[in-house]
Amino acid sequence: xxxxxxxxxxxxxxxxxxxxxxxxxxxxxxxxxxxxxxxxxxxxxxxxxxxxxxxxxxxxxxxxxxxxxxxxxxxxxxxxxxxxxxxxxxxxxxxxxxxxxxxxxxxxxxxxxxxxxxxxxxxxxxxxxxxxxxxxxxxxxxxxxxxxxxxxxxxxxxxxxxxxxxxxxxxxxxxxxxxxxxxxxxxxxxxxxxxxxxxxxxxxxxxxxxxxxxxxxxxxxxxxxxxxxxxxxxxxxxxxxxxxxxxxxxxxxxxxxxxxxxxxxxxxxxxxxxxxxxxxxxxxxxxxxxxxxxxxxxxxxxxxxxxxxxxxxxxxxxxxxxxxxxxxxxxxxxxxxxxxxxxxxxxxxxxxxxxxxxx
Amino acid sequence: xxxxxxxxxxxxxxxxxxxxxxxxxxxxxxxxxxxxxxxxxxxxxxxxxxxxxxxxxxxxxxxxxxxxxxxxxxxxxxxxxxxxxxxxxxxxxxxxxxxxxxxxxxxxxxxxxxxxxxxxxxxxxxxxxxxxxxxxxxxxxxxxxxxxxxxxxxxxxxxxxxxxxxxxxxxxxxxxxxxxxxxxxxxxxxxxxxxxxxxxxxxxxxxxxxxxxxxxxxxxxxxxxxxxxxxxxxxxxxxxxxxxxxxxxxxxxxxxxxxxxxxxxxxxxxxxxxxxxxxxxxxxxxxxxxxxxxxxxxxxxxxxxxxxxxxxxxxxxxxxxxxxxxxxxxxxxxxxxxxxxxxxxxxxxxxxxxxxxxxxxxxxxxxxxxxxxxxxxxxxxxxxxxxxxxxxxxxxxxxxxxxxxxxxxxxxxxxxxxxxxxxxxxxxxxx
Numbered sequence: 001x002x003x004x005x006x007x008x009x010x011x012x013x014x015x016x017x018x019x020x021x022x023x024x025x026x027x028x029x030x031x032x033x034x035x036x037x038x039x040x041x042x043x044x045x046x047x048x049x050x051x052x053x054x055x056x057x058x059x060x061x062x063x064x065x066x067x068x069x070x071x072x073x074x075x076x077x078x079x080x081x082x083x084x085x086x087x088x089x090x091x092x093x094x095x096x097x098x099x100x101x102x103x104x105x106x107x108x109x110x111x112x113x114x115x116x117x118x119x120x121x122x123x124x125x126x127x128x129x130x131x132x133x134x135x136x137x138x139x140x141x142x143x144x145x146x147x148x149x150x151x152x153x154x155x156x157x158x159x160x161x162x163x164x165x166x167x168x169x170x171x172x173x174x175x176x177x178x179x180x181x182x183x184x185x186x187x188x189x190x191x192x193x194x195x196x197x198x199x200x201x202x203x204x205x206x207x208x209x210x211x212x213x214x215x216x217x218x219x220x221x222x223x224x225x226x227x228x229x230x231x232x233x234x235x236x237x238x239x240x241x242x243x244x245x246x247x248x249x250x251x252x253x254x255x256x257x258x259x260x261x262x263x264x265x266x267x268x269x270x271x272x273x274x275x276x277x278x279x280x281x282x283x284x285x286x287x288x289x290x291x292x293x294x295x296x297x298x299x300x301x302x303x304x305x306x307x308x309x310x311x312x313x314x315x316x317x318x319x320x321x322x323x324x325x326x327x328x329x330x331x332x333x334x335x336x337x338x339x340x341x342x343x344x345x346x347x348x349x350x351x352x353x354x355x356x357x358x359x
Numbered sequence: 360x361x362x363x364x365x366x367x368x369x370x371x372x373x374x375x376x377x378x379x380x381x382x383x384x385x386x387x388x389x390x391x392x393x394x395x396x397x398x399x400x401x402x403x404x405x406x407x408x409x410x411x412x413x414x415x416x417x418x419x420x421x422x423x424x425x426x427x428x429x430x431x432x433x434x435x436x437x438x439x440x441x442x443x444x445x446x447x448x449x450x451x452x453x454x455x456x457x458x459x460x461x462x463x464x465x466x467x468x469x470x471x472x473x474x475x476x477x478x479x480x481x482x483x484x485x486x487x488x489x490x491x492x493x494x495x496x497x498x499x500x501x502x503x504x505x506x507x508x509x510x511x512x513x514x515x516x517x518x519x520x521x522x523x524x525x526x527x528x529x530x531x532x533x534x535x536x537x538x539x540x541x542x543x544x545x546x547x548x549x550x551x552x553x554x555x556x557x558x559x560x561x562x563x564x565x566x567x568x569x570x571x572x573x574x575x576x577x578x579x580x581x582x583x584x585x586x587x588x589x590x591x592x593x594x595x596x597x598x599x600x601x602x603x604x605x606x607x608x609x610x611x612x613x614x615x616x617x618x619x620x621x622x623x624x625x626x627x628x629x630x631x632x633x634x635x636x637x638x639x640x641x642x643x644x645x646x647x648x649x650x651x652x653x654x655x656x657x658x659x660x661x662x663x664x665x666x667x668x669x670x671x672x673x674x675x676x677x678x679x680x681x682x683x684x685x686x687x688x689x690x691x692x693x694x695x696x697x698x699x700x701x702x703x704x705x706x707x708x709x710x711x712x713x714x715x716x717x718x719x720x721x722x723x724x725x726x727x728x729x730x731x732x733x734x735x736x737x738x739x740x741x742x743x744x745x746x747x748x749x750x751x752x753x754x755x756x757x758x759x760x761x762x763x764x765x766x767x768x769x770x771x772x773x774x775x776x777x778x779x780x781x782x783x784x785x786x787x788x789x790x
Contacts, residue, residue, distance in 0.1 A: 160486075
């Protein structure tokens with residue numbers, strides 16, 4: 001009864017094509033944006049910033065990137081960590097070469113560099129598919145991480161191979177480095193995430209997005225009806241890598257501040273978790289990217305809070321439980337709802353439409 | 360019924376949380392970043408047990424530090440940087456000191472802790488140039504640094520070769536991370552100075568895969584092998600060395616590669632393996648008797664209590680002792696038992712562990728005396744060589760505590776810290 005579209009007439013193509021066609025969705029989204037932009041910045045503290053919100057935003061971006069490639073274009077990728085490393089190291093190199101450049105521009109350029117690298121590593125996708133492609137992208141993961149650890153030029157010949165961010169400001173407020181206030185780093189990430197998400201959503205609804213989905217659903221049929229596989233697949237790789245590169249740049253510059261490539265961009269810390277995010281969230285769904293990122297980022301923290309701070313278990317027992325619960329949840333999700341959290345949400349919406357009547 | 364139960368549960372948890380917060384305010388907070396899970400757990404567990412047992416002993420024997428109980432919440436990091444950051448953010452309020460037990464997390468926390476005003480104590484690990492207190496106000500890495508360690512190992516090799524190692528080949532097997540890369544610069548400088556050839560052999564995280572590394576060693580036949588390893592990497596390296604019949608007394612590990620866990624899996628093959636150390640093994644010290652009496656005999660031992668007296672357990676005791684001593688000194692300086700994190704740092708900078716003070720604390724002959732000052736956060740720079748006796752299953756100290764090559768090390772520290780100071784725009788203190 002609350003969530004119904006009755007009486008909402010669309011009298012133009014424009015209103016029919018809106019991202020949120022329903023009034024209720026519009027209200028909900030505006031409220032969310034209002035809270036995100038005008039309330040959270042005033043109440044945020046460094047724990048919420050560093051442990052929950054900033055990682056959530058960054059991983060959402062990475063999940064959107066991977067979702068474009070895997071969820072929309074059907075190309076399975078395990079190279080997320082490697083591409084994020086490209087974003088991070090591009091940011092570092094540009095930062096040190098051009099100390100006066102604005103950080104926002106640096107991060108976007110890093111995204112473009114990652115897109116270029118993504119195209120190169122996307123080339124095999126024209127010949128190999130499915131699991132074989134997953135293995136090829138896995139190679140890119142190991143190669144890129146190895147490269148950034150092996151060639152000292154990338155880390156400016158520092159003794160330890162660590163790269164460290166220096167302070168950069170937006171409108172006079174530091175957004176990178178240890179002195180950056182919590183609201184500044186949060187807002188910086190939020191603006192990038194909101195703008196890039198809208199861009200992604202519209203890309204997916206455009207001709208390009210439809211050709212991605214055509215390739216995903218059946219590449220031979222798509223080719224016959226005139227979708228060029230070369231252009232489509234490589235554009236998916238490029239755009240996906242752009243998003244992942246921006247996420248990597250933020251991960252290094254805004255979130256961690258100091259990074260060691262083998263540890264921070266390891267397959268187990270980045271590539272698999274991001275893949276889990278889109279599987280749990282929902283393949284081929286924008287909302288799913290956010291839900292999945294929120295789930296993967298907050299679940300360990302939530303479980304830890306529940307078990308250690310509430311129940312009073314020791315930290316190590318809680319960790320063992322956490323690992324077990326994590327594994328169980330993965331299996332349960334794959335069995336019960338293989339389409340992910342986004343699907344659960346759409347079921348809930350269907351139910352809400354008819355509520356309180358069963359039919 | 361259900362709702363009632365839920366309500367009761369909620370109220371109980373709210374009470375639990377509020378009491379948790381109260382406890383945190385009343386006591387001196389020493390948060391612990393531990394890893395009892397993951398690839399580094401074999402080394403993380405004994406070390407964490409040492410810490411907890413010492414804190415418990417102080418609370419039981421002395422009623423805390425100057426009457427203030429020690430509150431030591433544990434946070435499991437699994438040796439992961441991102442989790443370490445979360446743990447830090449969660450516990451940093453009113454925290455006296457963080458002991459990250461990971462070079463990666465230490466690098467991560469140095470700028471953050473400096474901005475927040477929290478002390479970081481990385482005992483013989485972390486960023487070596489943090490020994491320069493002029494630049495690193497909040498970071499301490501006494502009593503000895505990796506660069507000291509590298510030069511002490513070379514000194515030991517020199518001594519065994521009658522002072523001449525020209526043309527000899529020394530291989531460094533290292534964890535391919537910031538931690539393992541730390542000694543490379545020093546060793547390169549030393550190789551020029553003494554004329555030995557340096558061979559670098561990285562081992563990737565977590566360190567289980569070392570076939571290629573030891574094949575290379577078998578082919579190149581270096582005269583000595585040094586190791587900067589941690590976690591499973593140590594065991595695998597020592598086993599591999601034993602299986603290619605590399606002479607064990609030519610194989611020297613850093614102080615993090617010389618615990619019982621590392622040598623036991625190799626059995627008799629590990630006999631003669633050497634490692635550096637800055638504290639003694641064993642249980643013949645007063646502090647062990649006190650821990651036995653006040654903690655273990657009451658059944659309150661941390662973990663299963665089986666690591667009592669092992670190398671890493673004892674190192675945990677040593678680390679905890681220095682942290683507690685800093686609080687005692689701070690209380691003395693500021694004339695109050697309720698010290699703030701800033702006061703605690705002042706205390707740390709004035710720690711002077713003389714032989715007499717060590718004896719008072721129950722650490723007689725356990726470790727060499729050292730002093731921390733405004734300029735010097737790196738302590739004495741003393742370490743000794745210990746050797747594994749596989750038959751007796753016991754570590755034996757085979758040398759005196761010795762200094763590294765301070766000409767080389769001090770120069771490198773000054774270089775690296777001034778680079779950091781310029782990058783981060785830090786003005787030098789203590790002038």
